Amino acid sequence: MGINLTLAWRNLWRHPRRTGLTLAAIVFSDVLLVWMIALQLGQYDMMIDNTLQSFTGHVQIQAHGYLDNPQMRRTVPDAIELAAHIRQELHNTNSHTEAKINAHVSARAMGFALVSSEKRSYGAQIAGVQPQYEPQVSVIPGLIQQGRYLSGPDREEAVIGSVMARNLKAGIGDELTLLGSGKDGSFAAAVVPIVGIYESGNTELDRQLVQLPLRYFQDVFSMRGSAHSIVVTATSHEQTQNLTARLRNLIHDDNLDVVNWERLQPGLKQAIQADFSTAWLMYGVLVALVAFSVLNTFLMSVLERTREFGIMLALGVTPGKVGRLVWTESFFMAVTGMLFGIAAGAAFTTYFVIHGFSYPGMEELASKFNLPDRFYPALNSVSLLLGPGVIFIATLLAALWPATRIHLLKPVEAMQAV
C-alpha cells in the first residue's frame, strides 16, 4: 500500500505547475465559499437576534388564535402572575435532566388608540409592559433619548418613539390623550404625561408604538388582570427549541399557545430562506467551474500517460489497480486543496471577523432589516467546512470519469500510443 501512496503523490507532482494551478482553482473557490457562507450566516444571526431583541422575543405565550388575529379580547388571564410563575420555574431548574436556560420573562398587553397631543392626533399601538422586566426582553427601554423609562407597574406615564413625538409636536412633560376601546368593548380613555422618548432608528417602530406600565394599561383598557402575551427571551436564538419545549411543559391551559419566533416573525424566516436559496445558485456555479478545471487536469494526466499505463497493464497490473492509483492521485489533490482552502479561507475570513465587512450602500439596505451597517461573518464549523466539503466531493466525482477510462485501455495499443 505504501508504494501506491508514494507513487500517487509523486505522479501528482510530475507537473508541478499544472497541479499548482488546479490547486489554486480549488483554494480560490474554497476561500470564496468559506467567506461568503460565513458572511451569510453571520448576517442571519444578526438579523434574527436584532429583530427579536427589538421587541418580539424568542418565544411568546399567547391566547389561542391571537397570532393569526391579534384582537383585544384574545387574552392570557392573570398574566402577571403567570409570568412570575414561569420566571420562577425557569430559574429554579435544578433537576438533572433539564439544561438550565438563561431566560427573561415579561408580560405585555397590546391595544390600539387614537393618540392626541394638543396639536395633532394619530392612531397608534399601545403596549402595556412591566417596567421592571421589559428592559430584559426588549432593547427599547435602553434606547431612551430624552427623559427616562417607565418607573413603576401602575404609574400613570407613557414613553413614545421619536418620530411620533415629532409628528405629535409633543415633548417630555406634555400630556397625551388616548382614546380607544377596552377589552369588553367599553370606551377607554386616559390622559398621561410623556416621561420618555426612545429612538430605535426603525422609523415604523418609532412612529407607531406607545408604552404604558402594564397595570395602568389594564385599568384603562378594562383588561381585568389579563394581557396578550408573555414574552420570553433567551441569550441566543439557538436556544429557542429548548425553551419552547420547557414552556410547553409548564403551561397546562389549552387556551394558551407557545409560539416561537419562526411563527411570530414568519417574514424573517422566509427572508433568510429566500436569500439562502438564491445564494446557492452562485455557489453551484463556482463549484461547477472548479469541477471542470479538475476534470480537465485529470483527463490530461491520464491521456498523456497512455503508454505508461499500457506498460503497467502488460506487466500484469490489473486495470482496477491502475484505476485506484489515478483515483488516489485525485484524492490527494482534493485533500490538499481542501486543507489549503480551509486554512486560507479561515485566515481570510478571520480578518473580517475582527474588522467587520461593509459595502457602499449597505447602510440603507441594512436599516430596512433593522441591522447595523457592518457585518461580522460567523466563522464556525458549518461555514468553514460546508463549501470546501462540497468542492471536495465535486472534485472526487470529476476525477471518476478519467479513472474509468483506464478500464478501456488495450495494453498493446496503449503501449504504441505516442
Next chain:
Amino acid sequence: MTRYSFGTITAMLTVIAWRNVWRNHRRTLIMLGAIAVGVWAMIWLTAIMRGMVDQMITDSIKNLIAHVQIHAPAYRDDPSIANSMPAPSDSLQQALQDPAIQTWSTRVRVPAVISSERESAGVTLVGISPLREREMLFLAGAVTDGRYLQSPRDDGVIIGAKLAERLETRLGWRIVIMSQDPDNDIVDRGFRVVGIFDTEMEATETSYVFTGLQSAQEFLKMGSQVSELAVLTNDYRHEQPIVDKLRDAAPDLEVLPWQEIDKYLATMLNVVEGFVWVWFIVVFIAMSFGLVNTLLMAVFERTREIGLIQALGMKPRLILLQVLIESFFLLSVGLVFGNLLSWLSIIPIQDGWDISALGVEGLEYAGMSTMLYPVVQASDVILSNVVVIVLGLIASLYPAWRAARHVPVEAITRI
C-alpha cells in the same frame, strides 16, 4: 528565402492555431464547456438579478410611490393634514403637460383610525381620482371582491383583505373612519366597504384605505387642498429632467424623484450594478485557472515541436502570437456556446417564471414578487463577453510567454 508579409504570416498562424485547438478535442471540449458555463452564469444570473430588482421597483412604484412626488415642504417629515398644499397652480399644470409624463394625479393622504364594531386600527386614508390612477396605482388590478372606485366623488372605501379580517368586517358593511381636520378637530364618518383588495405584501393590505378624492376632501373639510401630487413618467430611469422642470414650475413645493422617496430601492439598484461587476470577475477568475492550465498543457506537450520550428527560424513573438490566437479561438467558441446557452435558458422563462414553485419563499418580505421576469440588458451581455475575451487573453500571456521562451536546442532534445 521568401519573405512573407505580416498579414500572410498571421493568416498562416491562424490556420495552425485553429488546428492546434482541435488536436486534443476532449480537452478542448471540456474547456469550452467551462467557458460556456462561466459565460452562461454571468449572463443568466445577471438577467435574473436585474429582473428581480426591476420587478421590485415596478411593484414599489405602483405601491403609492410613482416616479415623482410633489408635496408641501413639511409633509414628508410630518404627513398630517396641516401640511397639505393647494391644487396644482396654472404653471404647474402647464409643466405637467410634458410629453415625457404619462399621467399624473393628486391625492389626499393622511393618517386615520378605522373602526368596526369590534376592532380599531391605525391606517393611512388615501383619497384618489380612480380613473387617473389606473396606470399609476396597483389598486385597480388588486380588487378581488366588490368593485374599484368609480369617480373622485365615490364615497365608498376599499380596504385590504387582511385588514377586513382584523376588523371582522366584510364587503357591504360599514366602518367608521376617524381623523383630523385642518383645525385640529376630530372628524369621523361612516363609510361603506365597496371593495376588498389583495396584494402580495401584507403590510400594504393593513396600512391603506382608499376612497374618492373629493369624498376625502369633504370628510376632512379641506376644500380643494391635497396632500400629494404623483407623476408617472415614461421611464423610471430618466425622470430627472422632469423633476427639474417641475421644480422650476413649483418653486415653493418639494419635488422628489422616487429614488429619494424610497432610498432602499435606489440603493438596491446601485448594489446590483456593483454586484454585476464583482460576479463577472469572480466567475472569470474561477474559469481562468482552467484556461491557463489548458493552454499550459497544450504548450508543454508541444515543447519539441515548438523547439523545432524555432530552430527553423520562427521568431519567438510569432509563437507568442500563435498561442494567443489559440486562446482567442477557445474563448470565442466558448463564448458562442455560452451566449447560446444563456439565450436557450432565458427563452422559456421570458414571459415570467413562477419561482414559488422552486420553494423560494420569503420574497414578499423583501418586497419582491414570486413571478420573475428576467431582464437581459445588452450592456451586460457585451460586458460579460468583453471581460472573458480581454481578461482571457491577458491570462493567456503566461502560457504564451512560456512557449516563446524555449531555447530551441534544449527543447528539441527533450522527450
